[in-house]
Amino acid sequence: MAEPLLERPCGDCSVCCTHMTIDTPSFAKVAGVACEHCLSPGCGIYETRYDICRTYRCGWKHAAWLPEAMRPDRSGVVIDFRETEAPGYKLEARLLAYADPAALERHPVPDVIAGLIAQQVLTHIARSGPPGAPGAKAAVNAQLAEAVRTRDPDLFLAALKAGVRALETAP
Numbered sequence: 177m178a179e180p181l182l183e184r185p186c187g188d189c190s191v192c193c194t195h196m197t198i199d200t201p202s203f204a205k206v207a208g209v210a211c212e213h214c215l216s217p218g219c220g221i222y223e224t225r226y227d228i229c230r231t232y233r234c235g236w237k238h239a240a241w242l243p244e245a246m247r248p249d250r251s252g253v254v255i256d257f258r259e260t261e262a263p264g265y266k267l268e269a270r271l272l273a274y275a276d277p278a279a280l281e282r283h284p285v286p287d288v289i290a291g292l293i294a295q296q297v298l299t300h301i302a303r304s305g306p307p308g309a310p311g312a313k314a315a316v317n318a319q320l321a322e323a324v325r326t327r328d329p330d331l332f333l334a335a336l337k338a339g340v341r342a343l344e345t346a347p
């Protein structure tokens with residue numbers, strides 16, 4: 177992957193202030209409920225915001241190879257990366273469609289998913305649940321591998337859409 181970019185600005189995005197679960201000793205909130213300090217965009221207590229707010233960076237902020245259109249408020253998808261010990265993988269990605277699972281099917285998200293799978297990243301698609309309730313998550317490497325290997329865009333999109341439909345109906 178390309179070199180990381182350490183301080184890509186959030187701009188008008190404030191998606192994580194609403195759509196992420198935060199559970200720290202100093203601050204906690206459920207996913208799907210806006211933080212009481214969120215100004216959408218901006219933070220009403222920016223200078224004294226919590227530690228987690230100072231340290232959290234979604235994947236778009238630090239992965240320079242992701243396009244501008246992947247900014248979470250533009251794409252409808254928050255991407256996060258973490259190391260993994262899953263056999264055959266060093267890195268894991270989660271692409272969370274926080275409002276509408278169909279966002280996973282819209283440009284540029286399919287290209288990003290295909291690129292991750294081609295680079296042997298364990299790739300999960302995910303959707304949010306109702307506020308405070310769990311969502312659903314599924315790895316898509318196996319079902320998309322053949323389409324990525326053959327570089328068949330129609331096959332890829334059909335398999336991705338099937339994965340998104342399954343995600344929508346997952347408990």
Ligand code: SF4
Pocket residue numbers: 185186189190191192193232233234235236237247248249254
């Ligand atoms: S989701 Fe990412 S880009 Fe958006 S406000 Fe949070 S850290 Fe910034």
Ligand code: SF4
Pocket residue numbers: 192193211212213214215218219220221222225226229
């Ligand atoms: S305190 Fe500010 S940065 Fe932290 S979640 Fe709330 S609005 Fe966002």
